[in-house]
Amino acid sequence: MSVAAAVERTGGFIERLSDVLFRRPRMLTLLLLLPPLIWIGVVYVGSLFALLLQSFYKLDDFSGLVVHELTLSTYAELIEEAHLQVILRTIVMSTMVTLACAIIAFPIAYYAARYARGWMKAAFYLAVMTPLWSSYLVKIYAWKLILAKEGIITWMAESLYLSWLLEAILALPVVGGPSLSFSYIGTFLVFVYIWIPYMILPIQAALERVPGNLIEASADLGADPGQTFRTVLLPLALPGIVAGSIFTFSLTLGDYIVPQIVGNSRLMIGQAVYTLQGTAGNIPLAAAFTVVPMAIMGLYLFMAKRMGAFDVL
Amino acid sequence: MTPAVRFQNVSRRFGTVRAVDNLTLDIAEGEFFAMLGPSGSGKTTCLRLIAGFEQPDEGHIEIFGETAEGLPPYKRNVNTVFQDYALFPHMSVGENVAYGLMIKGVSRADRESQAKDALAMVKLSGFEARRAAQLSGGQRQRVALARALVNNPKVLLLDEPLGALDLKLREQMQEELKALQQSLGITFVFVTHDQGEALSMANRVAIFNEGRIVQAGSPEDVYERPRSRFVADFVGSSNVLAPDFASRHGGTRCWTSLRPEKIALAAPAAPVPEGHASADGTADLISYQGPVTRITVMSEGLRLVATVPATAGSVKQGDRVRLHWPRRAMFAMEDSA
8 A cells, every 4th residue: 555655855846936935925925016016116106206307397488398407487387376276176176076976975885885685785786887887988978968958957857847947057157057068067967977986885895894783882872873873884984985085086186088078168187287288288387287186185195094084994 | 660671472573583472571670680592592682672773573562661662772771782892993992981971962071980980890990092902802891891881771781792702701700790780780681592601690591492481580490490391401401301211210200301410320230329219321421521520321212411520430431330319300391392
């Protein structure tokens, strides 16, 4: 009868290599991380740095060429009235979109995390994810048709004898316009629609981790549902809300397609960057504009951390 | 006197399962009441009906004479210690304990001093600033207890609160809980599947099976005088003697309970003491358990389990032995179920 040896000392190159890596797990980690580190380090951070550098150059007004000298004059240009308005408009829009997404997403995420089971849960994921699978442009053009003067909303308002309401909404100063598809309201609606999955999923993940008996414990200790929401549910869901708002806020800050197709002709940061680096050829100012969302997001994360949004992680 | 908790013909169904089935029960004020039963026997649902997390489908529940059905948990003056403690992870220990007071609108200074007292009561002084995640299981258990007791509940509900602790800690907490209940005088309702825990802590024990209470009484009562085979078996594993066997060995012709520790082990053909019944058999499984040894003996086709002092001698598997026990240790049960 043959007896298996207690110790095997055989094996080819691959086997010996895996033996070495088994003994040196750090080496394995390094080997696995090296390619993505090179990618992120050189290609991504490198180009980001190049972009930052561009914003400290300036455009020579006379020749239209970039002057490769370090200067702050491009930033001085950035805070001129017209450019500041672009920045402010974009920040207000991003804030409104983020707030609306959070308010609409929370109940949906709560339902999915706490009540949906089995096929209901599958249906939830499908409903949230499928819009992400279809083309971004198709969705936006679809919305343009929905919101247009000849679109379904106008038609519905007429059928329900609510045209006066639609007209009153469109007559609102600043946010209104000739039709929904040429107004801030329209831009806002489309933004909320396309970014909302990015808000629902993180909130749902955060709520999924809140044990049900914490809600019961809160009720047991005398808290009515409103108090439980404010003191237990909301603080525990906050990391998810912050994560979702990072998506919706930064995606809106940088987007240049939605406001181009649905909205009035006033620029947002993304469009300003697009125009400046393209037709105007003002790379330094375009670079300075892109620094703005980065600075805002950095500040936002810093404040969220200071307020303890990540304490429960 | 008004009972602390009264159930009148209460039923709670989940789908087709009757978790609690037409249950009637009174729990007196100041009692340490244990609900004992296997999982799925309805004891936890019963507790949740008192807390208000469940509402009865039928029947009537009173807490200190007031109708409880229809009231949400936050309108009931009862508090719960949850099985896995349910401490709020985003709050410190002090904030956890003071939570109920904060909800009631007690001023910060007052609730901090009351939380401090409550933590002192469970021997956790100075733990206010810590997070729940930094505590051991036993410490979390104490925080959960302090968080419930700080509200001066009329009834304290405990849902298997010691289940997650190791043996040593569990025994210590059992004594502390009992002492705490005696000094506070609050009605404790305690759910457990551990019969030792129920017997050692409670004034009164209710044994649950399939949504009903099959027997309720003092710990001595349910242990010494089990009314059915289920109780005899569940409350400290018992030998259940078939009617034939019982009548042949000094009992009546009934299903009869005989506790393993009442049985003595002797050499084959040894004299049987006055007032004792005996049976001869062959030793089968022998398991040493420290202070006692547990011996299974096959006798007349029946398995008899005896727990004898570990010093009782060196019986080996296959040895012929004689078992004897006092006749009065045999308890005839009303119910064969």
